[in-house]
Amino acid sequence: MRADLALIGFGHVGRRFARLLEERRDWLALDYELDCRVIGIATAHNGCIFRAQGIDAVAAADRQGSDALDADAAAPADSFGVIRRLAGSDSPLKIVVETTTLDIAAGQPAIDHVRAALESGCHVVTANKGPAAFAYEELSALAADRGVSFLFEGAVMDGVPIFNLVRETLPAVDILGFRGVINSTTNHILSAIEDGESFDGALARMQADGIAEADPSLDVDGWDAAAKTAALANVLMRARMTPQAVDREGIEQTTARLAMAAKGRGARVRLVASAKRTAGGVATSVRPIELPESDLLAGLRGVANALILQTDVLGEIAMTQLAGGLTQTAYALLSDLVTVGRRHRQARSGAAPDRSR
Numbered sequence: 603m604r605a606d607l608a609l610i611g612f613g614h615v616g617r618r619f620a621r622l623l624e625e626r627r628d629w630l631a632l633d634y635e636l637d638c639r640v641i642g643i644a645t646a647h648n649g650c651i652f653r654a655q656g657i658d659a660v661a662a663a664d665r666q667g668s669d670a671l672d673a674d675a676a677a678p679a680d681s682f683g684v685i686r687r688l689a690g691s692d693s694p695l696k697i698v699v700e701t702t703t704l705d706i707a708a709g710q711p712a713i714d715h716v717r718a719a720l721e722s723g724c725h726v727v728t729a730n731k732g733p734a735a736f737a738y739e740e741l742s743a744l745a746a747d748r749g750v751s752f753l754f755e756g757a758v759m760d761g762v763p764i765f766n767l768v769r770e771t772l773p774a775v776d777i778l779g780f781r782g783v784i785n786s787t788t789n790h791i792l793s794a795i796e797d798g799e800s801f802d803g804a805l806a807r808m809q810a811d812g813i814a815e816a817d818p819s820l821d822v823d824g825w826d827a828a829a830k831t832a833a834l835a836n837v838l839m840r841a842r843m844t845p846q847a848v849d850r851e852g853i854e855q856t857t858a859r860l861a862m863a864a865k866g867r868g869a870r871v872r873l874v875a876s877a878k879r880t881a882g883g884v885a886t887s888v889r890p891i892e893l894p895e896s897d898l899l900a901g902l903r904g905v906a907n908a909l910i911l912q913t914d915v916l917g918e919i920a921m922t923q924l925a926g927g928l929t930q931t932a933y934a935l936l937s938d939l940v941t942v943g944r945r946h947r948q949a950r951s952g953a954a955p956d957r958s959r
């Protein structure tokens with residue numbers, strides 16, 4: 603089955619996804635009968651492109667800057683133009699892959715991209731935290747209404763299948779809460795400090811490795827973790843919140859001193875994201891917490907992440923990622939793409955749609 607894709611955002615993640623799509627082309631065709639073509643690409647500063655016959659997205663990913671897209675006079679003016687052209691294509695399966703930069707104040711432009719795509723009957727897969735953190739209820743209802751998918755596995759812990767795990771393998775289980783270390787940059791800084799490195803030196807290394815957000819204050823001040831916490835709470839616990847509602851405290855130079863003092867006592871300081879169901883709804887927080895060495899989260903070093911789900915039937919379930927990155931995030935998009943294809947086949951065969959999380 604042919605699937606036509608528009609890549610909205612073509613930075614680190616979008617380019618890695620374009621390459622992974624090519625690397626897994628035979629696999630997608632053989633195991634999932636998916637013949638994927640990229641027919642549109644949109645960026646903020648380097649133009650847009652749409653070619654109904656298909657684009658060599660790997661060649662575009664290999665090129666740099668304003669020449670990357672080789673745009674022509676007929677190119678759409680902006681990302682919404684690319685989405686409209688995709689929606690008008692004759693493919694049986696139209697998928698918007700959204701990987702734009704996150705504006706933490708409002709979750710844009712991703713929310714508008716996702717809304718426009720769903721309204722025009724396109725499926726959406728995204729690695730952006732914004733849509734699930736700010737507008738999950740509205741967008742998931744819109745997707746259900748239009749009979750399309752809205753999937754965002756890459757938004758939290760790169761390729762670790764958190765949302766898929768709960769949706770696909772934990773039927774009739776209530777998620778009562780969670781706690782985790784879900785920001786790689788701050789965990790790297792805290793564990794580097796324990797090894798004697800300076801706060802600024804550890805942060806500079808994360809920026810050089812492309813792991814820190816473009817604006818590193820988003821990591822250090824806890825905003826990235828707060829956005830992921832809101833997304834997890836909205837999807838897994840049916841909260842209705844935004845990152846601004848998370849009780850948030852980041853890490854700073856004083857946290858570095860606390861981390862050293864804790865180490866002297868045989869403990870560890872980690873930036874812990876947590877959520878708990880309360881009588882009034884869902885209480886969430888992101889803050890540095892001193893943990894005993896025996897705590898699973900205390901043992902996470904460097905860019906390792908972990909999430910512990912508290913459930914009513916199964917007790918605690920922990921997921922750990924020792925080292926995430928662009929490939930894992932691109933894989934999350936690819937796995938969501940396969941889910942879209944599977945659901946489409948089920949719908950064609952007349953099976954009832956799955957209405958779970």
Ligand SMILES: NC(=O)c1ccc[n+]([C@@H]2O[C@H](COP(=O)([O-])OP(=O)(O)OC[C@H]3O[C@@H](n4cnc5c(N)ncnc54)[C@H](OP(=O)(O)O)[C@@H]3O)[C@@H](O)[C@H]2O)c1
Nearest residue numbers: 611612613614615645646647648681701702703704729730
């Ligand atoms: N990097 C990671 O490891 C990682 C992991 C998990 C999730 N994520 C999330 O994935 C998303 C992408 O991350 P990234 O590292 O690929 O970011 P990036 O390298 O900064 O790329 C962002 C892309 O979005 C484009 N863009 C921004 N605003 C746009 C708009 N209004 N219309 C069209 N295109 C627009 C940019 O265009 P220009 O190039 O022209 O500016 C660029 O191509 C972010 O939301 C991030 O939080 C990233």
